[in-house]
Amino acid sequence: MSPPAEPALLASLMLAAVLEEVIFRAGLQEALLRWRHTASRRRLGLSAANLLTALLFAAAHAWTRSAWLAGATLAPALLLGWLYERRRSVWPCIALHAGFNLCWWLAAPWLALGLRH
Numbered sequence: 388m389s390p391p392a393e394p395a396l397l398a399s400l401m402l403a404a405v406l407e408e409v410i411f412r413a414g415l416q417e418a419l420l421r422w423r424h425t426a427s428r429r430r431l432g433l434s435a436a437n438l439l440t441a442l443l444f445a446a447a448h449a450w451t452r453s454a455w456l457a458g459a460t461l462a463p464a465l466l467l468g469w470l471y472e473r474r475r476s477v478w479p480c481i482a483l484h485a486g487f488n489l490c491w492w493l494a495a496p497w498l499a500l501g502l503r504h
Contacts, residue, residue: 400492404484407444408467413477416440416468437468463487 419436441464449457467480474480 396492397489400488401481401485404481404488408477408480408484411440411444411447411464412467412471412480415443416471420472433465433469434472437465437472440468441465 416436419439420434422436441461444464445457445461448460452460463484467484470483471477471480
């Protein structure tokens with residue numbers, strides 16, 4: 388990839404992290420946490436709000452990715468949801484999500500995902 392494209396790539400990785408975390412964590416998960424029934428219900432140490440948000444996050448990725456790639460977002464989404472519930476701040480989630488996006492992009496050639504540098 389030529390040097391001028393790298394800043395644009397990094398900006399798009401960061402923008403995706405910001406938008407997805409604002410929508411899914413600060414929006415959907417926060418609303419579910421405030422709703423009494425999902426805040427108190429826990430399975431395997433995870434809130435129902437986190438589980439539901441992570442499932443919807445993975446489903447949203449199925450629109451633009453293969454089923455296995457969309458499914459592969461479930462574990463990171465659960466971690467991001469757990470982090471959100473511990474910090475109640477979207478900023479650590481955005482930073483971690485951007486790091487995940489960068490790792491996926493760097494690993495793409497070895498995972499044969501069809502993404503190009």
